[in-house]
Amino acid sequence: MTKIPSECLRISGLQAYYGESHVLHGVNLEVNAGECVVLLGRNGAGRTTILRSIVGLVTRRLGSITFNGRETVSLAPHKIARLGIGYCPEERAIYSSLSCEENLLLPPVVAEGGMTLEEIYRLFPNLLERRHSQGTRLSGGEQQMLAMARILRTGARLLLLDEISEGLAPVIVQRLGEVIMSLKASGYTILLVEQNFHFATPMADRVYVVENGTIALEMSQSDIPKQETLLRQYLGV
């Protein structure tokens, strides 16, 4: 088996535009293989835009985004996904014109080692029950699980998760947290955008605080308790 370089994702000097709007003003961050990195920040700081830039869903990107050493800043979205990046959008994007199972099977398998359908249904039994329902008839929690499950099937090893705890009951949020911890244990690399400080920080190896389209602060897990007041200032909590 070939050795995967320790650095999984590196973003340097990233500028991003939605139409004429200049949203990211030079973002620098790295994610190492097997790490769980969390992007914190206020609404509108640019965290979702960073994830979207990685998969290529913004109007224009300048700078550099390398994935496993490969430059992706000018690649088309489907080619980026095929390199092994799984994207779970903030809006979940469950298709109303597809059934639950069709939603699950939609993203093509891009690498070996992805979960099989049986494994996914074992992890998320609700999805098995509802597999023939129309995608949007699932509850919020089920849709979130579906959004995560479908990228786990593809064999992608870098997961981009955007606000997965948003609007969900604490019980479900806890379940999602368990799933993420077990994924981390299996060696997945995870870049998480989160509003929920208490949910996200225990899982993080490192944390970046995003403000006004740049990185304002970076710290490792061990520093978080000492810097909590500073963090809360940035997050406006």
Next chain:
Amino acid sequence: MTQILGISLPGLMSQLTVGLVNGAFYALLSMGLAIIFGLLGIVNFAHGALYMLGAFCTLVLLEYTGLNFWWSLALAPIIVGLFGAVLERTVIRRIYNLDHVYGMLLTYGLSLIFTSVVRFRYGSTGLNFDPPEALSGVIDLGFMFLPVYRAWVIVLSLIVCLITWLVVEKTRLGSYLRAATENPRVTQALGVNVPFLVTLTFAFGAGLAALGGVLAAPVQQISPLMGDLIIISVFAVVVIGGFGSIAGSIITGLCLGLIEGLTKYFYAPASNTVVFIIMILVLAIRPYGLFGKPR
């Protein structure tokens, strides 16, 4: 001659048959239009020209290679489909980010170019094409004489419509299409090669239109303007049926063909206008068409 309530049954049935044949063409073409609009967001004004090119393919294939109708049935949709793929890749894909208006104008311009090129080569008068030997003749049903070819066209069109519907609604490829139609950006980010799917879809729509043209060749006059004549009714069908639904296009197309046939029998001068009357009535009650959803 059988008469019921003063209605000449053979006369009525023959008009209904013609109406059903037209309805089959409407269904084939409106299905392609609806699929293209769903995924590309473009109202393909060139659709009638593609239909016309399909019909002329049968002529050209016969003239230059001696291949008969059965060969054209298979080859014309493929040839026109490939042509459609080239069009999409070179010209049409440049305007996806623009207002809908430009899509209409561009494809309309393309249809003008195609029509004038064909007209330059073949002139404006209609040309005849004989139906294949195996399908010529009529069946005597007692209350009417049913032309074999027309019956076969109706059946084949229905089969093609059904297969298309099955592929789109029930297969994996169809789920890619439905997903890309609903949310093209995220679908791409999930790894589906949407640009290729778009080309494929346009080519498929063009192929369907060409198939209609091939089937139409023996029943209608093949002329460069045959696309222009049919495309307006097809747009009306799509608007009445609503852009969202393939089944809607098929049902609406067939029904409208029948209604046109009926009108032709009872009050001929209105047969070209009845589609529009229905359209205005339907849009007044259901603004997005009978089966459509707000986009």
Next chain:
Amino acid sequence: MSKSAMRLGSMIVIVLYAALGVAALLAPMFLYSLLLVNILCLAILACGYNVLVGYTRCISFGHSAFVATSAYATGYLLTHNLPTEVGLFAGILASVLLGYVMGALAIRREGLYFGMITLAQSQLLYFLYSMAPFTGGEMGLQGVPRGKLLGFIDLSNDLVLYYFVLAMFVACFLFIRRCIYSPFGHVLVAIRENESRAISLGYDVNRFKLLTFVLSATISGFAGSLKTLSFGLATLSDASWSNAADVLVMTLVGGIGTLWGPVVGAAIVVFLQHYLAERFAELLTALMGLAFVVCVLVFRRGIVGEVSELLKKLRTRLFRRDQGNEDAV
């Protein structure tokens, strides 16, 4: 920009307009009067159409209904020897009313739905006109007399007719210009740029669009009335859909949403039609198609639009030179 540069700019504009005026007045010496009248009528039609397409982005497929309706109204009254002004005025009135009725139904929808509704309406009208007795059916109204304008200006003289139509064209053009550069026009531009914002600012967008539609219908209808007056004909072919393509090409090639665009487009199309006439009918259609494709792909602003963009860039460069090395952006 310095005072002298500005003065130079407005002088150039005045000179241009003066030259245009002189050219228009002297044109009949070089070109056939009726050809010029044809251009003017089509220019009015295109300007009217452009008011709708250029400022609301709604493409109507049914404008020929207004042309035909006004044509029939004017033709009918003039054939019955009513005064010329009455005939023309009736034509205008007919299109105002029809525009309101058609617009009220169509304006709530967008894109293809809007286009199809207008098409359906005009097809319906076409059908009704073909059945109605007063239109003369298939033959239409023929030999419509031009009469004497205001009782004494004899329009049967082609030259007099030309100057009359020219005056009407100038009137229409100034009228459109007044509308566009008014508060009403500014709201239209706002709606075109960002409709949802206009709604959130409290503008009744549908009412503005309807008013624009009626204006557009009236001007286009007036072109039809003038055409009937000039050429003595009002037939079913006025109502056929293919005319919409010509008008679209004129507007697109000339420049959608510009004042002079449709005029330039009309002139080009008429000249091409005149010189390519019968022998090259297919070539003309192919050229039109090519014009559509090229304009949409690379030339979206049309001739007038591209020229004014160039002039704007020139002005910025002059401004920059004026101010030395100061950044003009």
